[in-house]
Amino acid sequence: MKKLDHIDRHILQILQEDGRAPYTEIASQLGLSEGTIRSRIARMVQEGVFTFVIRTNPEKMGLHVQAIIGLTTKLGWQDQVAQALSKFPQIRFVGAFSGKHDLIVSALFHDNEALISFVNERLSQIEGIVAADVSLELKQYKDYSCLVHDDDVS
Structure with a gap:
């Protein structure tokens, strides 16, 4: 598993604040391409760093x-x-x-x-x-x- 870097952690922070944030918006916030964001998120999901879930209010x-x-x-x-x-x-x-x-x-x-x-x-x-x-x-x-x-x- 590749070690998480500063960019990965920033992506995770953005997704924790809004799990529905569009990749284009994340890319804009970080000054990166949408493709870079998409591939980093795909890698982190594939490596089990996180998963997208629906969180209900009990x-x-x-x-x-x-x-x-x-x-x-x-x-x-x-x-x-x-x-x-x-x-x-x-x-x-x-x-x-x-x-x-x-x-x-x-x-x-x-x-x-x-x-x-x-x-x-x-x-x-x-x-x-x-x-x-x-x-x-x-x-x-x-x-x-x-x-x-x-x-x-x-």
Whole structure:
């Protein structure tokens, strides 16, 4: 994989601000040709640097409850539990962590009843889960994946 340079990082920053920015506009901002922008974006997508996705607003989709669930698993069961969790549409993130919890899950629900039902009827059925620590999000300040920072492209 080719190392990202200053131009690649600038392209990524522009796309993070507006994923629908036309290549001609990006080229104009950076003083490059549209073909250069098109080929750099194609290369970064092909190399898995990023992918274009649609990002929905959970509130607008009727998903008013976000939970962070810390899970303790039986020794040797972490991968199997993570695989099982990954199949649920309510779960948007599953990660293995050091510390108090073996796995941390982020999940979205229509309401508290749906969350309670998920924990009691779904999580309780997954072999290998020892304990679940459920926390509700009260207020969200930021929700983005890896960002290109301004100081990276100056």
